[in-house]
Amino acid sequence: MKILHLGKYYDPAVGGIETFLRNLVPEQIRLGNDVRVLVHNEKKGRKSFLEKKDEVSVYRCRCFGQLVYAPVSPEYPYFLTNVLKEFKPDVLHIHLPNISPYWLLCSRTARKIPWIVHWHSDVVPSAIDKRVSFAYTFYQILEKRLLDHASYIIPTSKRYLKASQPLLKYRDKCRIVPLGLKIKDAEQVPSKDISSIWSKNGKYFRILCIGRLTYYKGYEILIDAISTLKQVNVDVKIIGDGDKKKELEKKIVSSNVTDSVTLCGKINDKELERALVGCDCLCLPSVERTEAFGVVLLEAMAMSKPVIASDIEGSGVGWVVQHKKTGLLVEPRNAYALAETITNLSTDRQLQKELGKNGFHRVKSCFTVEKIASEIQQVYKGIPLKQQRD
Structure with missing residues (x-):
């Protein structure tokens, strides 16, 4: 055909x-x-x-x-x-x-x-x-x-x-x-070849975001959430480019999170894979149904990484991610709920492993x-x- x-x-x-x-x-x-x-x-x-x-x-x-x-x-x-x-x-x-x-x-x-x-x-x-x-x-x-x-x-x-x-x-x-x-074979995925974007040591909870810097991605909400954290040290890397870049740069400065949140711009596929290997969690804080599915969630789950995502009404994201089984869902536009979810996941290593394992099996069986x-x-x-x- x-x-x-x-x-x-x-x-x-x-x-x-x-x-x-x-x-x-x-x-x-x-x-x-x-x-x-x-x-x-x-x-x-x-x-x-x-x-x-x-x-x-x-x-x-x-x-x-x-x-x-x-x-x-x-x-x-x-x-x-x-x-x-x-x-x-x-x-x-x-x-x-x-x-x-x-x-x-x-x-x-x-x-x-x-x-x-x-x-x-x-x-x-x-x-x-x-x-x-x-x-x-x-x-x-x-x-x-x-x-x-x-x-x-x-x-x-x-x-x-x-x-x-x-x-x-x-x-x-x-x-x-x-x-x-x-889905890559286990031997194709580097286990220790971590991206250079993760310059901070293991005492930081590494959160990765991947996507265009555009209106529906909700990065402003994530920045607000990070600014409220007191009990956990995080290292947030946002990979992508777009029309909201300058606005987000100003938001990072005004929220006093320049030490915690970095806009990394576009990177190549190999570097992106290494960034996924090095992260502790992937976050998708989108706020509108334009985020219909979230392919990036599959990419993270395929590497046995836990995910945090917005449970957007009428979006497929809340179906891709099974709450408390393959990831954690939070109310869209709720910075405090997102901050609490990040805190809870960062302090529970067993939960991280369990969500990552279940996420990998879900991708392998369904996607x-x-x-x-x-x-x-x-x-x-x-x-x-x-x-x-x-």
């Missing part, structure tokens, strides 16, 4: 969808599919091109920046037309949210090919960034047309689907498949990319024959 994935970005770009695609596509190739990826070039203004990334053919379309978190790419419809003509895919696998694939609605060629919509997140009206709500007024018209045409829609959890207003009338098209990743790719393959096979390309 010839599959064309349409996403925002691809490796080495960082993000939950990007991590998932980087894991999924090679596994789909291993299953005998011919798979290619069409995304935007993360480097602003760089010309469109086709490259071979490991064993994956990746079309990167020129992008001129972002408008309300959406890539702006005037060349996309032209590039898309050429890719469809050259590759002749049997299935278009569309990863939303992303405005560029709406050009498919204008393509007679594309409309003859079955569409699978991977629903990674609603476009959540935000109390923090009101531009999102305004933009969605126009966005949702095209979103509805795309969903009308889709053969199937893949939400990533039952919990998210239940709370999703845009998917309410499309429940019969939905096939729930969680996200997944490649391996081999299992997820197989389930997605079954979704493809369910496309009615009359919709399949001749």
Whole structure:
């Protein structure tokens, strides 16, 4: 089967969808599919091109920046037309949210090919960034047309689907498949090769955060929580970059936690793995349903690390993390509850080991990319024959 994935970005770009695609596509190739990826070039203004990334053919379309978190790419419809003509895919696998694939609605060629919509997140009206709500007024018209045409829609959890207003009338098209990743063999994971970002000694409880510095990640809440800690010494490293960087830098200074919280910026995959090896806990303090799943939770659990995450109403995070079994859930936007949870976990080594062990087994049983790719393959096979390309 010839599959064309349409996403925002691809490796080495960082993000939950990007991590998932980087894991999924090679596994789909291993299953005998011919798979290619069409995304935007993360480097602003760089010309469109086709490259071979490991064993994956990746079309990167020129992008001129972002408008309300959406890539702006005037060349996309032209590039898309050429890719469809050259590759002749049997299935278009569309990863939303992303405005560029709406050009498919204008393509007679594309409309003859079955569409699978991977629903990674609603476009959540935000109390923090009101531009999102305004933009969605126009966005949702095209979103509805795309969903009308889709053969199937893949939400990533039952919990998210239940709370999703845009998917309410499309429940019969939905096939729930969680996200997944490649689990490394024990001998592939370094046990002592700890990242240099952990410069402090073992007397500090090492908390790692991974994700874009953007409005829904809740890093302000984490900083507030750290500023209230008195009984435990922590070393918090936040890996990622984004539009909130300067604001967070000021927040760290004004909260008097410069000795405890560090923004590390972007780092490469190898260094990220070493950072995970060296941490005592991963924290995901997100505050809105835009955090629909939390792939980074799987990355930490796959390394037997305990996790602390916000139990966001209507998000899949509270399903990925089983409270007091594979991790600890806290009320979103509650800095005091987060501080108390950090304190309790940091002083209980047995609990850390138990949560880490259970988390690893949960990832291995529910979230391996081999299992997820197989389930997605079954979704493809369910496309009615009359919709399949001749």
